[in-house]
Amino acid sequence: MAINVNTNKRITNGTSFTGAPSKLYTIKNERAQRVIEKIGEYSSPHSRLILGITALMTQPFIDWQNKDVDKDTRRVSTARTIGKIIAGTISGVIVRAGCIALIKKLTDANANKKWQKLLIPTNVSSNEYKNAERLLKKHRGAIGTIVALFVMLFTNFAFDVPVTKFLTNFLNDKFKKNGNKQQTKERGNL
Amino acid sequence: MNLNNLSKSFANFTYGKLTKNLGTMLLWTGTFGWILSSFAQITAVAINNKIPKEQKKFLIPQEIADAAVNIASFIVLTKSFTKFGERLVKSGKLATPKIREFISKYNLDSKVGTKQLDITKLPQIEDEMSPKHDKDFSKAFYNLFDGVSFIFSTIGSIISCNIVTPYARNYLGAKSQKNSIAKDKLNNPVMLPTSPVLPAQNRFSIDDYRAKTMNPTSGTLKI
Numbered sequence: 566m567a568i569n570v571n572t573n574k575r576i577t578n579g580t581s582f583t584g585a586p587s588k589l590y591t592i593k594n595e596r597a598q599r600v601i602e603k604i605g606e607y608s609s610p611h612s613r614l615i616l617g618i619t620a621l622m623t624q625p626f627i628d629w630q631n632k633d634v635d636k637d638t639r640r641v642s643t644a645r646t647i648g649k650i651i652a653g654t655i656s657g658v659i660v661r662a663g664c665i666a667l668i669k670k671l672t673d674a675n676a677n678k679k680w681q682k683l684l685i686p687t688n689v690s691s692n693e694y695k696n697a698e699r700l701l702k703k704h705r706g707a708i709g710t711i712v713a714l715f716v717m718l719f720t721n722f723a724f725d726v727p728v729t730k731f732l733t734n735f736l737n738d739k740f741k742k743n744g745n746k747q748q749t750k751e752r753g754n755l
Numbered sequence: 756m757n758l759n760n761l762s763k764s765f766a767n768f769t770y771g772k773l774t775k776n777l778g779t780m781l782l783w784t785g786t787f788g789w790i791l792s793s794f795a796q797i798t799a800v801a802i803n804n805k806i807p808k809e810q811k812k813f814l815i816p817q818e819i820a821d822a823a824v825n826i827a828s829f830i831v832l833t834k835s836f837t838k839f840g841e842r843l844v845k846s847g848k849l850a851t852p853k854i855r856e857f858i859s860k861y862n863l864d865s866k867v868g869t870k871q872l873d874i875t876k877l878p879q880i881e882d883e884m885s886p887k888h889d890k891d892f893s894k895a896f897y898n899l900f901d902g903v904s905f906i907f908s909t910i911g912s913i914i915s916c917n918i919v920t921p922y923a924r925n926y927l928g929a930k931s932q933k934n935s936i937a938k939d940k941l942n943n944p945v946m947l948p949t950s951p952v953l954p955a956q957n958r959f960s961i962d963d964y965r966a967k968t969m970n971p972t973s974g975t976l977k978i
Binding site: 588589590591592593598600601602603604605606607608609612615616619620622623624627628631633634637638641642645646649653657671679683684685686687699700703704706707708710711713714717718721722725726729730733734737 | 758759762763765766767769770771773774777780781784785787788791792794795796798799800802803805806809810813814817843847848849850851852855867868894897898899900901902903904905906908909912913916917918921922925926928929930932
């Protein structure tokens with residue numbers, strides 16, 4: 566879906582941050598505005614998932630095309646890259662989303678119990694915090710992401726490392742078998 | 756310091772530094788996330804017994820180069836893209852019709868698109884407790900700002916992590932492997948024999964020569 570960006574008026578009396586006369590862009594399309602507003606509600610789990618998906622679309626091909634190393638090293642390197650991306654993305658998304666959901670329980674401005682307000686900042690009045698829905702969501706996202714970093718100190722070794730190792734070896738064996746089949750086929754054709 | 760005080764300090768610190776800016780939050784938490792995951796991945800290669808030593812000589816330097824380049828390029832590219840995207844919205848260069856209406860309402864048209872205007876610093880937006888605070892302006896502005904901030908920081912991180920870093924680490928890893936192999940050859944040179952030496956029983960003696968040459972027949976030709 567294309568975002569309809571229309572150029573508005575040209576300002577000639579002000580200096581832009583590049584020094585050139587400023588050109589203005591107005592997003593008039595309401596659907597585009599709603600999409601951008603929805604994206605603004607995303608946080609670190611969504612960012613991590615998008616990064617993981619785009620990584621799978623680019624990194625393995627870059628590694629496979631690397632002619633600076635021999636074929637065997639290229640094969641292992643590609644297998645390890647795919648394993649690393651899959652393990653890292655799964656753990657990254659789950660841990661971040663889980664921590665943000667947990668932090669929701671500790672930032673409930675309407676709750677009566679003290680422990681449920683443990684992570685509400687004191688330099689903001691609770692009324693302001695209750696009404697500032699956007700800030701509340703951002704605050705939960707930020708704290709949840711920081712807590713997730715500490716949790717990942719454990720999951721990196723408990724999950725990422727063994728899963729990466731398993732996937733690397735599994736994919737390496739698969740690529741080797743496919744490579745041998747290809748060679749046998751080529752020899753048969755000669 | 757009890758748990759309550761510690762948690763409040765943590766909450767206040769996060770609120771002050773990271774809550775109000777999605778792009779900055781993603782940048783710094785992403786950086787620390789990459790540092791932790793890189794350390795774990797280097798360990799994964801080192802302890803994997805199925806990867807031969809020869810290939811580890813490429814993969815471990817590749818992982819270290821991956822970590823260093825990933826973190827450096829993540830900070831530089833993601834920060835640049837995020838700052839650029841945020842600047843577009845803060846200066847009013849990129850806006851929705853609703854935001855343009857508010858800009859005109861507060862007579863800020865002449866400053867739009869320039870360094871002089873930072874909408875996040877306006878009293879109508881910045882301080883929610885201020886009598887000048889305009890809730891509708893604030894909502895319209897942040898609906899756009901948060902989305903643009905996320906989009907630009909994601910683009911920056913995709914370019915740094917998925918394009919720049921793989922090419923850079925492959926180049927550095929291959930270079931390191933070649934240097935390592937060359938160093939190995941220098942320390943353990945392969946000795947070649949100077950001439951082939953036949954075992955004693957296979958040598959042709961002078962008596963054998965005489966016996967062969969004194970034979971009156973020459974192959975199948977009868978003289």
